[in-house]
Amino acid sequence: SFTPNAFVDDCVKELQEKVGNDKVVLGLSGGVDSTVAAVLLNKAIGKNLYCIFVNNGLLRKNEFENVLHQYKDMGLNVKGVDASERFLAELTDVEDPETKRKIIGRVFVEVFDEEAHLLKDVSWLAQGTIYPDVIESVSVKGPSATIKSHHNVGGLPDFMKLKIVEPLRMLFKDEVRRVGATLGIDAELLGRHPFPGPGLSIRILGAITPEKVRILQEVDDIFIKGLKEHGLYDKVWQAGAILLPVNSVGVMGDERTYEKVVALRAVESTDGMTADWVHLPYDFLMKISNEIINKVKGVNRVVYDISSKPPATIEWE
Numbered sequence: 001s002f003t004p005n006a007f008v009d010d011c012v013k014e015l016q017e018k019v020g021n022d023k024v025v026l027g028l029s030g031g032v033d034s035t036v037a038a039v040l041l042n043k044a045i046g047k048n049l050y051c052i053f054v055n056n057g058l059l060r061k062n063e064f065e066n067v068l069h070q071y072k073d074m075g076l077n078v079k080g081v082d083a084s085e086r087f088l089a090e091l092t093d094v095e096d097p098e099t100k101r102k103i104i105g106r107v108f109v110e111v112f113d114e115e116a117h118l119l120k121d122v123s124w125l126a127q128g129t130i131y132p133d134v135i136e137s138v139s140v141k142g143p144s145a146t147i148k149s150h151h152n153v154g155g156l157p158d159f160m161k162l163k164i165v166e167p168l169r170m171l172f173k174d175e176v177r178r179v180g181a182t183l184g185i186d187a188e189l190l191g192r193h194p195f196p197g198p199g200l201s202i203r204i205l206g207a208i209t210p211e212k213v214r215i216l217q218e219v220d221d222i223f224i225k226g227l228k229e230h231g232l233y234d235k236v237w238q239a240g241a242i243l244l245p246v247n248s249v250g251v252m253g254d255e256r257t258y259e260k261v262v263a264l265r266a267v268e269s270t271d272g273m274t275a276d277w278v279h280l281p282y283d284f285l286m287k288i289s290n291e292i293i294n295k296v297k298g299v300n301r302v303v304y305d306i307s308s309k310p311p312a313t314i315e316w317e
């Protein structure tokens with residue numbers, strides 16, 4: 001059976017032998033896999049690990065600042081790069097979901113390449129690839145997959161000419177979490193719901209604007225905080241909010257309103273391949289709905305998604 005302590009010891013030794021005194025660059029996403037990979041490498045090679053955490057402007061509310069702070073507290077050698085405006089500018093007027101994904105993947109590669117360039121004499125690229133990513137590489141999505149798919153394009157960014165090191169490539173997700181716990185990584189960070197690489201862009205149906213990002217961040221924050229406060233967060237595999245591209249009529253005081261609709265989504269799943277909607281308590285939904293409509297300007301209606309996967313998907317785009 002898998003013993004996280006032994007894995008950490010062996011892995012640190014192997015990394016030291018493999019990498020020696022070379023410099024390694026790694027992209028942090030705020031997720032479990034890249035974080036555990038970074039902490040392992042940090043343990044093995046310390047300051048020769050250069051981490052880059054890119055803000056694409058589509059993260060959860062305050063996520064960039066909070067997670068960057070957490071990374072620094074963990075002793076990681078990390079640089080936060082706020083490229084929000086660049087991503088949002090490139091996404092202006094883009095409505096098609098796959099085009100959004102492609103743009104975000106491309107801009108991420110560009111930003112990462114520029115940053116990697118600033119580092120002198122780096123010879124390795126570390127990635128938080130885990131075993132399911134290796135065996136299902138066709139269905140893998142996210143920054144690492146984006147990087148791989150660019151391999152075929154020709155004219156590789158410089159950082160992709162680096163040698164690859166993937167310390168978690170033989171591990172399943174639960175094993176990664178156990179390794180993370182052994183390494184002393186905060187339980188809250190290890191218990192985080194999955195979050196898609198393209199972030200809120202695929203939860204804002206249609207064209208993205210800074211104002212829509214702000215609205216969705218507020219709504220999402222109320223929902224996620226509410227789940228945590230009511231002890232529901234850990235019973236849910238993934239949760240989030242979706243900003244719909246329709247307005248609906250409402251009433252506020254004596255005034256007629258005509259504002260945005262948001263959908264809440266919470267699913268149970270083991271791997272994201274199939275999923276059931278979670279039967280969240282009515283009282284909880286009532287409270288969250290009231291809070292969203294009272295606090296978030298521009299939203300006057302909240303609906304709850306009761307579709308399972310298949311035939312629906314988890315994300316709406």
Ligand code: XMP
Nearest residue numbers: 101141142194195196197198272313314315
């Ligand atoms: P779907 O919507 O396909 O989502 O049922 C299944 C899981 O994959 C996540 N997802 C993504 N993750 N890049 C990612 O890194 C993407 O483009 C992407 N699209 C979906 C989704 O959040 C869920 O966990």
